[in-house]
Structures are given as structure tokens and as C-alpha cells.
Amino acid sequence: MFEVAELGHKVSKQEYQEQVPDLRVQLLDAQWELSKHDFPVVVLISGVDGAGKGATVGLLNEWLDPRYVRTFAFGKPTDEENQRPEFWRFWRDLPPKGRIGLYVGSWYSRPLSERVYGDISEADLDEALLRINNFEKALADDGALIIKVWLHLSKDAQKKRLKTLESNPKTRWRVTERDHKHLKLYDDFRSIAEHVLRITSTGEAPWLIVEGTDPRYRGLTVGKHILERLNERFAIGKNSVVNQKKGFRPIAPPVTGEPVTLLNTLDLRQSLTKAQYKTQLEKYQGKLNLLSREALDQQVSSIIVLEGWDAAGKGGIIRRFVPALDARHYQIIPIAAPTDEESAHHYLWRFWRHLPAAGFITMYDRSWYGRVLVERIEEFASENEWMRAYSEINDFEAQLVEFGIVLVKYWLHISKEEQLNRFQAREATPFKQHKITEEDYRNREKWDMYEHAVNDMVERTSTEYAPWTFLEANDKRYARIKALKIFCNQLEKALHK
Amino acid sequence: MFEVAELGHKVSKQEYQEQVPDLRVQLLDAQWELSKHDFPVVVLISGVDGAGKGATVGLLNEWLDPRYVRTFAFGKPTDEENQRPEFWRFWRDLPPKGRIGLYVGSWYSRPLSERVYGDISEADLDEALLRINNFEKALADDGALIIKVWLHLSKDAQKKRLKTLESNPKTRWRVTERDHKHLKLYDDFRSIAEHVLRITSTGEAPWLIVEGTDPRYRGLTVGKHILERLNERFAIGKNSVVNQKKGFRPIAPPVTGEPVTLLNTLDLRQSLTKAQYKTQLEKYQGKLNLLSREALDQQVSSIIVLEGWDAAGKGGIIRRFVPALDARHYQIIPIAAPTDEESAHHYLWRFWRHLPAAGFITMYDRSWYGRVLVERIEEFASENEWMRAYSEINDFEAQLVEFGIVLVKYWLHISKEEQLNRFQAREATPFKQHKITEEDYRNREKWDMYEHAVNDMVERTSTEYAPWTFLEANDKRYARIKALKIFCNQLEKALHK
Numbered sequence: 001m002f003e004v005a006e007l008g009h010k011v012s013k014q015e016y017q018e019q020v021p022d023l024r025v026q027l028l029d030a031q032w033e034l035s036k037h038d039f040p041v042v043v044l045i046s047g048v049d050g051a052g053k054g055a056t057v058g059l060l061n062e063w064l065d066p067r068y069v070r071t072f073a074f075g076k077p078t079d080e081e082n083q084r085p086e087f088w089r090f091w092r093d094l095p096p097k098g099r100i101g102l103y104v105g106s107w108y109s110r111p112l113s114e115r116v117y118g119d120i121s122e123a124d125l126d127e128a129l130l131r132i133n134n135f136e137k138a139l140a141d142d143g144a145l146i147i148k149v150w151l152h153l154s155k156d157a158q159k160k161r162l163k164t165l166e167s168n169p170k171t172r173w174r175v176t177e178r179d180h181k182h183l184k185l186y187d188d189f190r191s192i193a194e195h196v197l198r199i200t201s202t203g204e205a206p207w208l209i210v211e212g213t214d215p216r217y218r219g220l221t222v223g224k225h226i227l228e229r230l231n232e233r234f235a236i237g238k239n240s241v242v243n244q245k246k247g248f249r250p251i252a253p254p255v256t257g258e259p260v261t262l263l264n265t266l267d268l269r270q271s272l273t274k275a276q277y278k279t280q281l282e283k284y285q286g287k288l289n290l291l292s293r294e295a296l297d298q299q300v301s302s303i304i305v306l307e308g309w310d311a312a313g314k315g316g317i318i319r320r321f322v323p324a325l326d327a328r329h330y331q332i333i334p335i336a337a338p339t340d341e342e343s344a345h346h347y348l349w350r351f352w353r354h355l356p357a358a359g360f361i362t363m364y365d366r367s368w369y370g371r372v373l374v375e376r377i378e379e380f381a382s383e384n385e386w387m388r389a390y391s392e393i394n395d396f397e398a399q400l401v402e403f404g405i406v407l408v409k410y411w412l413h414i415s416k417e418e419q420l421n422r423f424q425a426r427e428a429t430p431f432k433q434h435k436i437t438e439e440d441y442r443n444r445e446k447w448d449m450y451e452h453a454v455n456d457m458v459e460r461t462s463t464e465y466a467p468w469t470f471l472e473a474n475d476k477r478y479a480r481i482k483a484l485k486i487f488c489n490q491l492e493k494a495l496h497k
Numbered sequence: 498m499f500e501v502a503e504l505g506h507k508v509s510k511q512e513y514q515e516q517v518p519d520l521r522v523q524l525l526d527a528q529w530e531l532s533k534h535d536f537p538v539v540v541l542i543s544g545v546d547g548a549g550k551g552a553t554v555g556l557l558n559e560w561l562d563p564r565y566v567r568t569f570a571f572g573k574p575t576d577e578e579n580q581r582p583e584f585w586r587f588w589r590d591l592p593p594k595g596r597i598g599l600y601v602g603s604w605y606s607r608p609l610s611e612r613v614y615g616d617i618s619e620a621d622l623d624e625a626l627l628r629i630n631n632f633e634k635a636l637a638d639d640g641a642l643i644i645k646v647w648l649h650l651s652k653d654a655q656k657k658r659l660k661t662l663e664s665n666p667k668t669r670w671r672v673t674e675r676d677h678k679h680l681k682l683y684d685d686f687r688s689i690a691e692h693v694l695r696i697t698s699t700g701e702a703p704w705l706i707v708e709g710t711d712p713r714y715r716g717l718t719v720g721k722h723i724l725e726r727l728n729e730r731f732a733i734g735k736n737s738v739v740n741q742k743k744g745f746r747p748i749a750p751p752v753t754g755e756p757v758t759l760l761n762t763l764d765l766r767q768s769l770t771k772a773q774y775k776t777q778l779e780k781y782q783g784k785l786n787l788l789s790r791e792a793l794d795q796q797v798s799s800i801i802v803l804e805g806w807d808a809a810g811k812g813g814i815i816r817r818f819v820p821a822l823d824a825r826h827y828q829i830i831p832i833a834a835p836t837d838e839e840s841a842h843h844y845l846w847r848f849w850r851h852l853p854a855a856g857f858i859t860m861y862d863r864s865w866y867g868r869v870l871v872e873r874i875e876e877f878a879s880e881n882e883w884m885r886a887y888s889e890i891n892d893f894e895a896q897l898v899e900f901g902i903v904l905v906k907y908w909l910h911i912s913k914e915e916q917l918n919r920f921q922a923r924e925a926t927p928f929k930q931h932k933i934t935e936e937d938y939r940n941r942e943k944w945d946m947y948e949h950a951v952n953d954m955v956e957r958t959s960t961e962y963a964p965w966t967f968l969e970a971n972d973k974r975y976a977r978i979k980a981l982k983i984f985c986n987q988l989e990k991a992l993h994k
């Protein structure tokens with residue numbers, strides 16, 4: 001795989017000076033064009049030590065307008081980063097639409113180096129690569145242009161480079177123990193890198209391998225590649241399939257047959273008397289209080305997702321959790337229309353950004369499931385967008401759970417009649433009137449479509465690691481206690497395992 | 498000052514139960530009303546140990562709709578916070594317009610406790626209080642409603658509280674060494690707290706002192722106070738002076754006489770030959786490269802502000818800095834129209850959020866000075882808004898400099914004729930055409946107004962700690978070298994002092 005990058009490619013000074021001015025103008029033009037487009041550009045500059053990653057990024061910053069490029073390195077994670085799943089830092093540093101993000105050191109760095117040093121197994125590496133593929137696919141499906149460059153040096157070139165540096169008193173300090181150690185590991189590194197590149201060279205995010213020995217060849221090749229990929233994307237044009245973000249590969253074909261069954265199996269007559277409720281509320285709030293303090297000690301974070309019909313009682317459940325918790329350690333995130341910064345990113349970006357710090361609890365009042373519920377029904381998302389959301393969501397949740405976050409997802413179910421009763425009751429209560437609008441009645445008319453969407457959602461996102469919990473909510477008391485109880489049990493299990 | 502909060506205020510259980518339901522409905526109504534208003538609410542719950550800060554915040558989260566309240570505690574700063582001036586964390590956790598932020602532990606915590614423990618002098622404390630007053634004033638002037646509650650316990654009540662806790666095996670663990678130490682320091686704490694409250698009880702952000710002994714009295718009093726302050730603000734109405742954010746106190750009366758002099762004193766004929774330029778460019782880029790690596794080592798951050806006429810060459814200067822720097826350690830922030838998240842905060846919020854991490858360099862291509870330049874001229878900001886911006890900016894910059902950040906502010910000056918030449922040259926260059934629009938010509942017509950605004954700006958914000966540097970930019974080469982040289986000198990001074 002790397003042989004073509006060991007042929008001794010070179011560009012003469014004259015050729016370089018002839019070509020650079022034109023390339024710069026074209027890159028600047030492309031960057032200007034990009035600012036009017038609706039997709040972000042992610043450029044990864046990876047490769048062998050000393051192959052010129054830093055220099056290439058520096059060059060690109062010179063050639064492009066540096067005001068609309070942001071370079072990221074990802075050194076040692078900060079403590080805020082350490083409190084969240086690994087990809088949190090990558091999500092938070094994604095460029096918005098119309099901009100370029102340059103990455104030296106990226107999601108590839110850790111798995112690659114850990115495998116070379118033998119800290120992780122081959123299977124661990126493959127799992128990490130799978131995660132990377134899913135991540136890049138999610139971005140690409142959303143429209144991101146992903147350009148990945150691997151700068152290569154042959155073993156001989158690497159040796160020669162170290163020798164040259166060491167022979168000059170001015171540069172000798174740049175060669176460290178680590179460099180020699182890496183040289184010894186060169187063959188391992190090469191074969192692992194080849195594996196990594198092979199697995200992650202996907203249709204939507206292919207690698208370009210570039211020989212790193214000659215700076216002029218390297219710079220020109222990378223610059224031209226970026227220009228080509230940009231122009232290729234512009235050429236596809238506004239009306240293309242890709243640019244409409246319609247996607248191309250339906251991942252989850254619609255369930256056929258009789259889909260609307262799950263919700264019908266729920267026994268909505270379940271209820272609690274006022275006395276039962278009072279006793280159990282006290283019991284579980286007390287339990288929750290103790291557990292949440294223990295969770296803070298043990299730095300175990302929780303995420304509670306509340307989805308359900310309008311007026312099903314999400315707010316009421318939140319208000320039963322709140323008194324048991326220390327307000328400094330939880331956060332309620334109500335999900336409404338995205339802000340413009342959120343709209344400029346992948347739809348999952350806004351949820352990543354609110355992940356709880358270590359030991360904290362975040363309750364999402366509606367959530368990322370909006371993508372496959374309201375956005376599906378109202379056609380805010382195209383069929384391909386909400387179709388692929390199922391697997392994107394599963395992958396997102398897998399990362400939360402693997403990190404040790406307690407994730408509980410509730411669907412609050414009420415009957416259609418009960419909903420009407422509650423709408424009318426709200427209209428009769430002065431301080432609740434504002435909670436009922438025309439829109440609620442319009443949503444109600446789409447009850448069957450929602451029921452279908454809920455079934456699809458549960459069928460495709462109720463995973464072993466993050467199952468859905470139905471709350472039979474015709475009786476508010478029953479639903480509240482069940483919610484508290486299940487969360488307590490989950491949290492307890494996580495703390496005492 | 499605290500005597501009124503030592504009278505043994507109590508509310509009977511019956512009174513409490515009678516009053517709470519009404520209060521809750523009214524608070525919820527007020528919160529709903531707030532969501533339609535254009536200002537944020539900052540509620541500080543401070544006070545003596547054990548006076549019920551946590552419990553009060555918990556209660557407010559129960560009474561209000563917790564989805565639209567966010568509670569902040571500010572424990573030990575994270576390492577990301579430690580890399581920026583102290584107030585960075587407070588700025589980043591301000592509520593947006595229409596929302597409530599609840600603070601237990603706030604900008605008062607550190608100075609107060611450090612003074613009690615004798616870690617800072619009385620003068621240090623007063624300086625910290627001055628900073629707090631400026632901060633709160635900036636928020637209040639921008640429309641924020643600031644509600645500050647101090648929960649008080651008399652020394653006897655404090656003693657009694659510890660005794661009660663200790664006598665119960667279930668609560669004994671809650672009393673620590675620290676509590677007894679604090680009890681010993683009670684008198685000091687009381688007199689220092691009185692000082693703090695006196696200095697920071699300002700017209701825009703007064704303190705309410707509440708006796709903390711009886712939870713019912715405490716809760717009701719705080720709840721009612723918040724409701725009153727909210728309703729008071731709503732009553733002022735949309736057309737009031739406050740709500741139009743016109744402010745009331747002009748801080749910086751316009752300079753009278755012949756203001757347009759500063760820019761005229763610059764000698765725009767200064768220039769460099771191509772050969773001089775080449776030599777010096779190499780020299781200073783080399784120097785900058787070394788210094789920036791040293792800055793990273795020493796964790797000294799830099800901020801470079803670029804302001805100047807359209808086409809004065811800001812981008813050209815940035816491009817001369819870039820090759821000397823490691824792209825992983827700088828960031829260029831181009832300032833355009835604010836995003837909607839930025840618009841929902843004080844105008845300085847967007848600049849605070851981009852402050853560099855330790856050892857990094859941030860270049861602002863246009864900056865917070867937009868407030869007193871384009872926003873003043875185009876009347877996006879009212880006279881009072883841009884008038885008070887001068888002192889807000891001075892205070893902001895003082896915090897940067899005190900934290901050890903190297904702050905350099907450039908004004909790029911060219912003659913009106915030179916600007917016209919450059920506009921025309923741009924129009925003739927294919928890849929620069931998009932840089933010239935109708936708006937540039939419209940701005941040009943306002944040259945005199947801008948000149949006036951620039952003079953005012955320099956006069957009021959060229960402080961000893963953050964002076965303005967003029968770059969005579971009719972000759973691009975001269976301006977670029979001067980910019981590099983001055984930044985190198987400043988950075989060198991900071992590193993080698």
C-alpha cells in the first residue's frame with residue numbers, strides 16, 4: 001500500500017514556483033465558494049513521524065485564508081474532556097458549514113499509537129476503527145466533505161532524516177529518545193498503519209497517501225488534492241442527491257406488516273392510589289437522593305431521556321425527580337428548535353455538547369429522537385436522513401454506555417382519549433393555558449403516524465445496552481413512580497457492580 | 498446590617514401551606530412571561546454556612562419550571578478554566594435572554610473566603626469588589642435583572658445548628674472540622690461579609706438579606722422577592738428607558754473641541770524598500786517563531802486585535818504572522834454578525850468565549866471595538882450602549898492583562914485616497930473581486946464619522962496596560978514589519994521579565 005509513496009517523488013524549485021501562485025488563487029476561490037455552501041470540510045493530516053504533518057498544515061494555513069480555517073491538534077485531554085466519552089472533544093471541535101477544520105492528530109491518533117505500543121489488542125483496534133467509520137459516515141451522510149491525507153516516509157528516509165537532524169548542532173535537540181524508539185517500531189507501525197488505512201478508506205472518506213520526503217512535492221500534492229475534492233463537490237451542484245442531503249443508501253428499510261402493536265400491548269389501566277403514591281414517592285425520592293450523591297462520589301453520570309405524547313406528563317416526572325436531587329448537579333435540557341450554531345452542524349452535535357460532567361445527571365425533555373419522530377412526521381428531515389438516524393443514534397448511545405454513563409430512555413404512553421381530557425383540563429387552568437396551542441391539536445390529528453414512528457423507533461433503537469422503557473401514563477402517579485423506580489434501579493446497578 | 502436578620506423570623510406551617518400554592522402559580526406565570534422578554538435573570542443565593550443556600554436553590558427549582566432554570570455552583574476551576582482569567586467561567590455560564598440562572602457559589606465566593614482566611618489584603622478585596630461591581634453593572638446595563646440574596650444566621654443560631662446536627666447520629670457526619678473552624682471565624686466573616694455587601698449593594702444589583710434560621714420563612718421570602726423583582730421589571734414595560742437598553746447614565750461624555758487630530762498626526766509616507774522588507778520580514782518571522790514556542794512553554798497567551806479602515810491590510814498582516822506560527826497553537830477569529838446564541842448575551846460574551854488557552858495566540862480580525870465603531874456609526878447600538886462600552890472594554894482588557902495575557906491592539910491607518918486606489922485594484926483582480934461590495938463604498942462615505950469614532954476610541958481605551966498602536970499602512974510593507982516587530986517586542990518583554 002505504501003510502495004507508491006516510496007518512489008522518491010520530487011518537485012523542482014522551478015516547477016514549484018511556477019505552480020504555487022495559481023494553486024493559491026484557486027484555493028482561495030474555492031474557499032470563497034465554500035463559504036456560500038451548506039457543508040463543512042474536515043481535512044485530516046496524519047502519517048509517519050517527521051513526514052511533515054506540521055509543515056503541511058502550516059503551508060495550508062498560508063495558502064488558504066486562515067481566518068476561515070481552524071486547526072486542531074488534540075493533545076492530552078483536558079479534565080473537562082476526560083469527564084465525557086472520547087468523541088466529545090471531536091464533536092465539539094467540528095467546523096460549521098462553510099468552514100474548514102484542519103486536524104493534525106485526530107480520532108486516529110490514540111488507537112494507532114496504543115496498538116503500536118501493544119496497549120490494546122487487534123480486536124480493540126478494529127472496534128475503534130469501526131467507531132471511526134461510523135463517525136465519519138455520519139458526518140459524510142450529513143454532507144461533510146472529509147479529506148484524509150496520510151504522509152508517508154520509508155524506513156530509509158526516516159533513518160536519513162534523523163541522521164541529518166542529528167548532524168546539525170542547530171537541529172540536534174529536535175531528535176529525542178522517542179524518535180529512536182519509533183524508528184525501532186517502524187515495521188510494526190507500518191503494518192498497523194496499513195491495516196488502519198485499509199479499514200478506514202471508505203467510499204465517503206478515502207485516504208490519500210502522499211510521500212513525505214520532499215516538502216515541495218508533499219505540499220503541492222496535498223494542496224491540489226484538497227482543491228480537487230472541493231471542486232468535485234461544487235460540481236455535483238445544488239440539485240444533486242448528495243447536496244440535498246437525501247443520502248443514497250437506505251439503511252433501515254421500513255418495517256412492513258402490522259407495525260402498530262407495541263404500544264397497544266401496554267396496560268394503561270395500571271394505577272396507584274393516593275396513599276400508595278405518597279408512600280412510594282417518599283421511598284424512591286429518598287433512594288434517589290442517596291444514590292445521586294453516591295454517583296457524584298463515584299463520578300458516574302446519568303442521562304435520562306423523556307419522550308412521549310404531548311401532555312403525557314414529562315414535566316410532571318421531571319418535577320418529581322428534582323426535589324430528590326441537588327440542583328448543582330443536574331441539568332434539564334428542553335429540546336426546542338435548534339439555534340443557528342446548532343443548525344450549522346450535524347443534528348447530533350447539540351446533544352453531544354450538553355453531555356453531563358462526571359457524576360452529574362442530565363435530563364433531556366425530548367431528545368435526539370426528535371429526528372425520527374417530529375422531524376420524520378413533519379418532513380423536516382428527508383427519508384434518508386431519518387432512516388440513517390437510527391444507526392447514528394445507536395452508535396451515539398453505545399458510546400455513552402461504554403463510557404459508563406447510566407442511560408435511561410422513557411416513552412410516556414397515554415391513550416388518545418386521555419390526551420384530549422388533559423388538553424381540555426389545561427385550557428381550564430389559568431397558569432397552564434399557555435401550554436396548549438393550535439399546534440397541539442394539529443399534532444393530535446397525526447396520532448396514527450406518530451404511533452407508527454414510535455414503533456419503528458423502539459424496534460430499531462431498543463438495544464441491549466440502551467433499551468426503551470414504556471411508562472403507562474394514563475395514571476400520572478403510576479408513571480411517576482415507575483420512572484423513579486426504574487432509574488433508581490439502573491443507577492444502583494451501575495454503582496454497586 | 499445583619500441585625501434585622503437576627504430577629505427570629507418565622508412562618509407557621511399553616512401560613513406556609515396557604516401561601517405556597519399561589520406563589521408557585523405566580524412564579525410559573527412570571528417565568529412564562531419572562532420567556533417572551535428580552536433579558537436574562539441572574540439570581541445569586543449566597544450567605545453564611547448552613548443558612549440554607551442549597552435548600553433554597555432546591556426549593557426554587559421545585560417552584561419554577563426547572564427546564565428553564567439552570568443552577569451553577571462553580572467548584573474548583575477545571576484546567577480549561579484555569580487557563581483563562583477568573584471571570585471566563587462566569588461569562589460562559591451566564592443565562593441567555595428569557596432564562597434564569599441560579600448561582601450558589603459565585604464571583605463572591607473566592608474573594609470573600611480568601612479575605613476571611615487572610616490570604617488577601619483588604620485592598621485586594623476591594624479591588625475584587627470593584628471588578629464585581631463593574632461586571633454586574635455591565636450585565637445590568639445590558640438589561641439583565643440581577644437578584645442577590647444573602648442568607649444570614651446569627652452566631653447563636655449557627656452554634657445551635659451544629660449542636661443539633663451533632664446530636665443526631667444520622668446527621669453527625671455532616672459536621673466537619675471545617676464547620677468548627679468557620680464558627681471560630683464567625684465574627685471575622687460577619688464583618689467582612691458586611692463590608693462586601695455594603696460595597697456591592699448597588700442601584701442595579703442590590704442585596705436582600707434574609708434570615709436563614711426558619712426554612713419556611715426563608716423560602717417564602719426569597720420566592721416572593723424574586724417574583725416581585727420580576728413583576729417590577731415587567732411593569733416597566735417595553736417602552737421604558739431600561740427596556741430599550743438606552744441606559745440612563747452617560748459615562749463618557751463626547752469629547753468636544755477638535756477631536757479629529759490623532760490620525761492626522763501620523764506620517765503615512767513611511768515606507769520600506771523591497772530589500773529592507775525582505776530582510777526584516779525574515780528576521781521578525783524567525784524571532785516570532787522562537788518567541789511563540791517559548792510562550793507555549795511558559796504558558797503565556799497572546800491576543801492581537803486588528804482594527805482599521807476597509808482595505809487597510811488586516812488580512813495581509815495576518816498572513817505574515819501565520820507562517821511564523823504553529824497552526825495548532827493559534828486561532829484567527831474573524832468578527833462578523835453575531836450568531837443567535839451570541840445575540841442572546843451581552844455583546845462581550847462572544848469575545849470571552851474565544852479567549853486563548855494557555856500559551857496560545859488568538860488574533861481577532863475586528864473585535865469588541867465594533868461596538869464603538871460600526872455599531873456606533875450604523876446606530877446598531879444606542880448612544881448609551883456604545884458610550885458605556887468604553888469602560889466595559891477597559892475593564893475586560895484589564896482582566897486579560899492582569900491574567901498575564903499579552904494584549905496588542907493595532908489600528909491600521911491609510912489615507913482616503915489610498916483606500917480608493919485599493920478598492921479599484923481589488924476590483925481589477927479576479928480572486929479579490931468578492932472582497933469589494935457596495936457596502937464598502939457606503940462605509941467610505943462615512944469616513945469622517947469613522948475618523949471621529951476612532952479618535953474617541955483611542956482617547957478612551959488607550960490605557961497604560963493596553964495602549965493602541967497605530968500602523969501607518971499606506972505602505973503595506975512598512976505596516977507589516979511594524980506589526981511583527983511590536984508584537985515580538987511585547988511578547989519578549991512578557992517572557993523575559
